[in-house]
Amino acid sequence: MIKFWLVFFMVLSNGFYSTGAGMNNSTVPDSVNIGILYSFNTTIGRILQIALEAAIDDVNSDPSILGKTQLNILMQEDSKYRGFLSIAETLQLMAKRTVAIIGPQSTITAHVISHVANELQVPLLSFSATDPTLSPVQFPFFIRTAQNDLYMMTAIAELVAFYGWREVIAIFVDDDQGRNGIAALGDKLSERRCKISYKAPMTAEPTKEEITDVLVQVALAESRIIVLHTNTIWGPKIFSVAQNLGMMGTGYVWIATSFLTTLLDTASPLPPDEMQDIQGVVTLRMYTAETELKRRFVSRWKNLTRGNTSDGPMGLTAYCLYAYDTVWLLARAIDTFFKQGNRITFSNDSKLSELHGDNLHLDALNIFNEGNILRSCILGVNMTGVTGQVRYTSDCNLVNPAFEIVNVIGSGVRRIGYWSNHSGLSVVPPESLYSKPTNRSNQKLNPVIWPGDTVQKPRGWVFPNNGKRLKIGIPKRVSYREFVSQAPGTDVFKGFCIDVFLAAVNLLPYGVPYNFVPFGDGHSNPSNSELVRLITAGVYDAAVGDITITTERTKMVDFTQPFIESGLVVVTPVKKMESSAWAFLRPFTPLMWAVTAIFFLVVGAVVWILEHRLNDDFRGPPKKQVVTILWFSFSTMFFAHRENTVSTLGRLVLLIWLFVVLIINSSYTASLTSILTVQQLASPIKGIESLVNSHDRIGYLQGSFTRNYLIEELGIDESRLVPLTTPEETAKALKDGSHKGGVAAYIDERAYIELFLASRCDFTIVGQEFTRNGWGFAFPRDSPLAIDLSTAILELAENGDLQRIHDKWLLSRACLSQGAKLEVDRLNLKSFWGLYLVAGFACFLALFIYLIQIMRQYKKHYSEELESSPSPSQQSSGSSRVRTFMSFVDEKEEDVKNRSKRRQMERISYRSNDGGSSSAMC
Structure with missing residues (x-):
């Protein structure tokens, strides 16, 4: 019995010390096969190999992880990003019963072998395949152990929006990583009302001639904001060609993805000629927090790389740090896997075993039965590594994504700020902001030295130097040619709108090659709405003329700042009103006369009641008292009453009434003076309201937006509308009137009407403007030229040039000296009811108190x-x-x-x- 218990305790203690607490010696193997698939024959591959081997040694020498179980690393050379060979090499690793694979290095390979990983349930952990389309929904066994490119593209989009740029050009390698990264950039830019105006893809291994051709096309484009998304091999060659083409000078902005910081960190410093090619470039680096573990690892790096200096110094990149943490992440997950009592088993139940007679021997691939459990253990790890906190969110991305934003200056780089998914752009480390509420209202970056050694922010846009001249559509008007007109037999245009455009273009800091192209047949006024639509169709690059900015048109194009205000007004024929013997009655309406007379009598009676018992002036026989009331009432109109008031209430009522009389007398005098001294014009139409309610015919300018506005907005029947072309035709139609085949009124924009009335004094404007519009120059959507011309128009307005151009073309006013005006409205009760209300209330209150x-x-x-x-x-x-x-x-x-x-x-x-x-x- 004693021998039995002795043997039992020996076995138990042997199992405890060999596997660690909580592990069963019968289920925990001595070693676990881990595959690593990377291209170790490149400079970056070699330093990644150093980081991976250091992590494996640290894990295997740490008894707190995995006990006595060792990580057995099976390294397979990823054949220089070759897709098919990488797939074959991955299959070789999986045939060796690996429970997980660290890699691959290439996104192309990751897309393909992720399907195999799903089938065999072997987790793939990659810190370099950062393509955002490698979704955990489609590829549940692909686990990204570095930051997703989606966040890097978000950072670039916020950087572009921060500096106020609207369009960028994307240069990228035309593979899965390049295309999908740029697609994510386009989505993030559109969220901030920006866009990629031109995409310049290149083959995976472009020649110098191909790079040159691509960059020449980029140089001919409008935007000067260039986002370069490539790899460490071809990035320097692209910058070298750009330098030779003069594209690294003033005015350009180059934003490089993280490949450039990887290159700079790997072989810092670069050769002087390569550093000269990238001066002023802004690039991003995956941010890793300054932890104690990171500082210790950085101090170890020189010892780890000693003896590997055949290609020069080996710097420590962010990918090295993520590679080191990837091994520890996997080790902790396997440790948790064993502590849960799981075993590692493989089975040959795969559908690959059904492929008989093939020479590829795919039936050698086995399914990792516990792959799903290990995957869950990996995603459940929460540790602090050399990169900071390592923990996964519900969408299988690492928490707290952040990037450093650096600027290449001289022989090195300078950090200008940070980007984090929590706080956006800032100049303080992201970890100091995680404990604070999200606040993106105070975005800030340090100053940047841009290409060309300038600190002034580039405008980001120039007029394209591709030899193409803008085709600017000009409406070929047949009326009101003071605004736009074409010299007969020539291509020369002149007029108010043309002069404003030329003056604004002369203020631009760059040249604008253009050609004026007439639009219209020359026999009738063209439709400006159709001209604007042709811009969206690509027929014209812009439109200049008397083009009204309307809601419908702004949905199609962008307009500049309005250079003239012009709302719709109503014009009618008028007749002169001669003075008559009864002109003195015209200032007041009949109701106003009646109410005023009644109030005179009421106030006289109230004062008599209040004064009768105290004042002898208001006593006597009944006949005398009636006469007294009438005389006192109407004599207050001229402040000529001779009866004195002695009671307090009577004086109060009289004081208020005399104030009312003062206002009425003043208004009457002013209105009568205007009637008798200024020539009056009469019209049966008082404004747009009376015109809409009538059944008269209405004229409008052919080709203008007025017709649609009257039908759609005011509900006027189309049969009442008459298109008119010239001012002469308009004048004749107004004189004939609606009953003789003409029109009762004419509706047009004020700018036209001012010219129309300059020499036609028998017509006038009635009512007020019932729309508020302006004229502007039309350009395609998001055209930077529209923004620059708007600034130029504002400058013209501020320095007075816009007014001088206006006076040159539109200052003829022949009828202004005649002093004629439309008949003024008669004074009615609604203008004085407040005064009468106060007087009536005073009378009532005095009688009540009395x-x-x-x-x-x-x-x-x-x-x-x-x-x-x-x-x-x-x-x-x-x-x-x-x-x-x-x-x-x-x-x-x-x-x-x-x-x-x-x-x-x-x-x-x-x-x-x-x-x-x-x-x-x-």
Whole structure:
């Protein structure tokens, strides 16, 4: 029995110390096969190999990880990115019963072998295949252990938007990594209202001639913002050709993806000629936090690379750090896998075993039965590595993606800021912002030295130098040629709009080659809407002329800043109104006259009531009192009333009424003066409202947007609209009138109408402008030329040149000196109802207070009457009480007071006499 327990404890202790706590010696192997597939015959491949081997040695020498289980590394050479050979090499690794593969290096290979990994359930861990389309939904066993290119493209898009650029050119290698990365960049740019204006793909191994041809096409394009997405092999060659073509000078902006920082970190410094080719370039580097583990690893790097200096110094790149963490990530996941009691088993149940008679021996590939469990363990790891926190989100991307933004200057680089998915662009390390709320309102970067050794931000756009001249459509008008006209028999255009365009173009800091192309048949005014549509169709590159900026047109093209304001107005024929004997009645409407007269009488009556008991001027026979009321009422109009008011309420009412009279007199005088001294013009149409409600015919300028506006916005029947072409035709139609085949009114833009009325004084504008439009020059969507010309137009307005051009073409005003104007509206009650309301309220309030005072005095007087009556038979009846009240109201207040005193004395005397008689009787 003792021997049994001794053997048991020996076996138990041997299992514990050999496998670690929680592991069963019978299920945990001595070694686990891990495949590594990278191209180790390149400079970058060799330094990655150093980082991977260092990580494997550290894992195998750490007893806290995997116990005594060793990671057995099977390295397979990835044949210089060759797709098919890489696939074959991957299959060789999988045939060796590897539980996971670190690699591949190429995105092309990753796309293909991810299908094999799905079938065999072998996790692929890659820190270099950063293509954003390698989705965990399609490829669940592909696990990216570095930052996704989607975040790098987001950083570039935010960088472009930060500097206010709108278009970029993308140069990329035409493979999966290049195409998909640029597609992600286009999506992120569009979210910020930017775009890729030109894509310049190159083959995987381009020749110098091909690179030159691509860059020549780029140089001929408009945008000067170039995003280069390639690899460390071809990137320097592209920059060298660009330098020879003069594309690394002032005005250009080069934004390189992380390949450039990888190249600089690997072999820093580069040869002087290569450094000279990339001066001013802005590039990105995957950001790794400054942890203690990172500092220790950086200090070890020189010892690790000692003896590997055949190709020069080997720098430490971000990919080396991610390669080191990838091994530790996998080791911790395998450790968790074993601690959960799992075993590593393979089976040959794959559909590949069904392929009989093939010479590829695909049946040698086995399924890793526990691959799904290991995948879950990998995605569940939460550790701190040399790159910072290593943890996966729900979408299988590493947490806290961030990039450094660096600027190539001199013999090195200078960090200008950071980008993180949490806070955007900033000048402080991202980890210091993770604990704070997301705030993208304060984006900031340090100054940049751009190509050409300048600190001034490039405009990012120039006029394309491709020999193509802009085709600018010019409406060929037949009316109002002061705005746009073509000299007969020539290609020369002139007019107000042409002069504004030429003056604005002269202010641009670059030349604009263009040709004016007439649009229209010369017999009728062309449709400006059709001219704008032809810009979207590519027939014209721009349109210059009297083109109104409307909602419909802004949906098709971009307009410059308006260079003239011009809303729609109504023009009608008018007749002169001669003065008459009854002209003095015209300032007020009949209702206004009636209400004013009523208020004169009401105020006179109220003042009489308030003054009657106190003021002798308002007393006397009834006939005299009526005359007094009438005289006092109307004499206040001229402030000539001779009766004085003595009561406080009467004075208050009179004061308010005299203020009302003052306003009415002033308004009447002003209106009558205008009627008698200024020539008046009469028209039955008062504005657009009265015109819409009528059934008269309406004229409009042929080819303008007015027709659609009247039909769609105002609901006017199309049968009422008459197109007119020339000012002469318009004048004749207005004179004939709607009943004689003409029009009752003409609707057009104010700019045209001002010219029309300059020499035609028998027409006038009625009402106000009922639209607010302006004229602008039209360009295709997102055209930088529209923005630059808008700035030039504003400069013309500020320095006065725009007004001088306006005066040159449009300052003829023959009718302005005649002083004619449309009949003014008569003064109506709605302009004065507030004054009348105040006066009426004052009268009502005064009468109310007066009535209360009277009732109090009468009550006191009536009580005294009752006390003075010796017997009940002497008390008044109801009818006598009314007569007493009326006589009391008619009696002067002084008389009432005097009589009250006399009665009081009589009562005292009566009581004294009564007392004496009683004494005598006693």
